[in-house]
């Protein structure tokens with residue numbers, strides 16, 4: 493292919509490079525996720541980016557939007573079908589069973605952070621490659637305390653990232669015992685309205701009636717208010733479970749909206765489902781009407797993969813969405829600045845000796861920034877300012893001859909010439 497053919501190529505639709513200027517946002521998020529995971533004792537897991545197609549087809553549901561139209565499917569020459577993972581939970585359950593992680597002690601708390609892929613129509617907060625951080629608790633029965641712990645970890649993460657006005661929506665979608673009965677009632681309510689529903693909802697009525705409550709189409713929305721309510725149809729066990737989750741949240745002073753129309757787009761949930769929203773409004777008046785994080789209980793998913801325990805609950809946060817909201821709210825990143833020095837050379841001889849000198853500092857663990865490719869003093873000083881270094885080391889012709897170097901404090905302009913043999917100790921003293 494000739495060079496000119498590549499000149500105007502961009503990244504694929506809905507997939508974005510993360511450029512150096514955005515990295516501080518990602519650093520901040522990663523820092524807080526690690527902090528929360530460590531604090532609440534979640535262990536990191538990284539699963540493969542590509543899974544066998546049936547992992548998602550059988551777990552998310554054949555009629556879920558993801559499986560029906562959003563998976564990036566790859567076929568191997570031998571006919572095997574693989575999928576770029578659209579979400580993290582199914583792959584983690586696969587890994588949990590494959591590697592016998594149930595032996596690690598129960599419940600097992602896992603967290604992950606990485607890219608997911610969905611062939612969606614790109615729009616604000618909706619991409620084809622996006623990142624999730626997820627928290628999963630597997631095993632340990634279906635105790636409601638674990639649902640509350642997942643919700644708490646996500647809430648604290650959002651709070652630490654200074655996301656304001658967080659609202660938690662929660663619901664229970666029942667279990668194998670109570671859901672079929674509710675499903676029947678829902679079908680009985682919607683069937684006479686079928687002609688007035690959008691095409692997707694007419695399909696949902698046949699294949700996945702609970703998703704009727706999830707439709708964003710205005711014409712369909714108006715029927716929701718009269719639809720039967722799942723909370724009135726839960727069995728004793730699901731009612732009790734929901735009550736316990738809510739009690740834990742109340743004890744924690746975590747306010748929530750009991751949202752009886754929250755159903756979620758993935759089929760693997762039972763009992764608890766939840767979503768976090770924010771009421772942040774940007775300076776230019778933009779509101780964010782997407783979920784920042786979502787999750788729920790997935791006991792049947794564990795069973796489907798043949799896990800020795802059939803209890804699992806978790807949730808995942810959409811990181812691009814977090815960054816969008818943090819930027820709109822002008823969150824101050826306040827990343828911990830790494831202390832360090834900036835090395836400046838003046839003249840040929842000094843430049844020649846500079847690499848070795850910098851290496852001697854690095855060997856002693858002193859972080860050094862430089863712009864050795866620039867010979868002008870002004871350009872190097874500008875780089876030092878940009879880096880926000882606290883000190884510059886100035887090494888010129890005279891210093892090279894005298895085996896010395898200047899240490900300049902950039903905050904107050906005070907400078908001192910020190911012998912090269914004392915450089916490391918003098919710098920370390922200052923950086924303390």
Ligand code: HAM
Pocket residue numbers: 578579580581610612617618619620622623624626627628783784785786787788790805806807808809810811812813
């Ligand atoms: P989900 O609701 O599909 O759930 O995705 C979780 C979060 O990922 C959403 O709340 C949203 O913030 C973000 N997200 C989803 N799709 C996109 C997209 N196209 N572009 C940008 N962000 C997006 C799950 O994936 C479940 N695995 C969550 C879970 C974990 N349930 C139990 N454990």
